[in-house]
Amino acid sequence: KNKKKETVVFSIHEILSGDHRLILNKVYENKLITHREYNNLKSISNANAETHVNELMDKIMNKGEDKCKDFLNLLQTDGAIKETFPLLARLQLSCTPLLSEPVQDVYQINSRPVGLCVIINNKNFKDGSQRRGTDKDARNLAEVFQCLGFRVLMCEDLNKDQMDQALTFVASLADMSHFVDPQQALEHGDAFICSILSHGKRGVALGTDRNPLPIKEITRKFRGCDQSVLTGKPKVFLIQACQGSNIQRGVQMNDMEIDDDTSPLTIPEEADVLVAIATVEDHAAIRDPFDGSWFVQSLCEQLKERCPRGEDIVSILHYVNDDVQMPEVRFTLRKKLVLPPQRT
Structure with a gap:
């Protein structure tokens, strides 16, 4: 054949x-x-x-x-x-x-729930400013990943140290009592999703105190090691945050807002990691104050449409890149990550 x-x-x-x-x-x-x-x-x-x-x-x-x-x-x-x-x-x-294509390796997704999806939604900042529209992004992401079988943990308005602490806890599942009912045990499944919705600078996401947490440090918390149950499993990071203040050529701003806060972006060396950022470095990420960010809107639409078809996450992000000007996707995934919707 x-x-x-x-x-x-x-x-x-x-x-x-x-x-x-x-x-x-x-x-x-x-x-x-x-x-x-x-x-x-x-x-x-x-x-x-x-x-x-x-x-x-x-x-x-x-x-x-x-x-x-x-x-x-x-x-x-x-x-x-x-x-x-x-x-x-x-x-x-x-x-x-x-x-008919040659058979390619696919990450095995058998656990129920599929895994954890952590959403950090920073809306209200200490200086009194707000990221309008971000609540819609958070709701849309939660809805999509719940349909894909993930247990969603929502964290709102975290400063830099709280973001760092929450992600450290999630990586080790050491003490999540601040975020979930202590009676509800958390377990990592076959995949992990982390979405951060905040302001940003080049290579970093900001806490509500506007202090920076490097994206590189975030991904390293989940790197594979002998003690980690996530070793060999896909870890996806979706970042809605500016990476600079430049507006991409051809973008019509109108009533849009940007997620900047006027450091190079690096791909993690660890395997099985994907980082998708709303914009390329040195540029602003566009957000509608009512409908949410362009990146998250497109991402959720494409996941809803293409996950049921059995398309893998990298291919789906290609469609997001084609639809939105212009996210940046970097990954060290070794296999295809396919996330079919789960039956309820």
């Missing part, structure tokens, strides 16, 4: 590269891709024809078997395509070899 797949995919790519613009236009006309996807694919620069075809094919294959069938049907029935690419008639086109 793998050999068949390689032959068919290569042949289709080679043939369609003869006029990739025709294929792109036909695919868009038949509503196999969205207007945004069409514009993104059309605007790819510094790439040869085969790269354009590869990107288009990847978009379609990621939409599942039905879209794949529609695409193959288009290749076989459209008059202009048949006339332009007569060699297609010699191929036996099937979705099976196109959709």
Whole structure:
């Protein structure tokens, strides 16, 4: 099957590269891709024809078997395509070899609950300022990760030392009586999620006292070691905070707010960690005072839509990157992290 797949995919790519613009236009006309996807694919620069075809094919294959069938049907029935690419008639086109991929390692998610999701929501700061809209972000994240089987712990308005203490406790589960009912035992499952909603500077998130807690220190609390039950398990950190004061080119601010507080961002060296930050370094993270931050809005929408399809977290964050200008994702995950919704 793998050999068949390689032959068919290569042949289709080679043939369609003869006029990739025709294929792109036909695919868009038949509503196999969205207007945004069409514009993104059309605007790819510094790439040869085969790269354009590869990107288009990847978009379609990621939409599942039905879209794949529609695409193959288009290749076989459209008059202009048949006339332009007569060699297609010699191929036996099937979705099976196109959709079949080599088996990749996936993190095993079997525990119930799946694991802990800690949300630190800093809204009210000691100087009297507020991060309006952050409560909606916190609620949306809690809803999504509860549906994905996580036990959610919500921590609100923590200063730097309280953030540090809370995360240290969570990492070791040493003493969480300040945050949950002492009668309710906490256990780490097969995955861990930490989301911090706050102001920030380059490489740090701020407590409500505006003192900085480096993101690097946060992730290191959960690094794998012989004593940690999280060793070898995926640990995801979602940070809604500015990394500077620059506004990304093309962003229309209007009534938006930024999560800055006018240090380089580093990827953790430890394995099995993913850090997704709302913006690239030196830039501001945009937040709507009513609807919440752009990053968290998009993230929650994409998780709701794509987790039920079995898509992995890195692939989902690619869609967030495409939708929001412009988060930054860095990871040392060794396998795919797939989080299917849990039945209630």
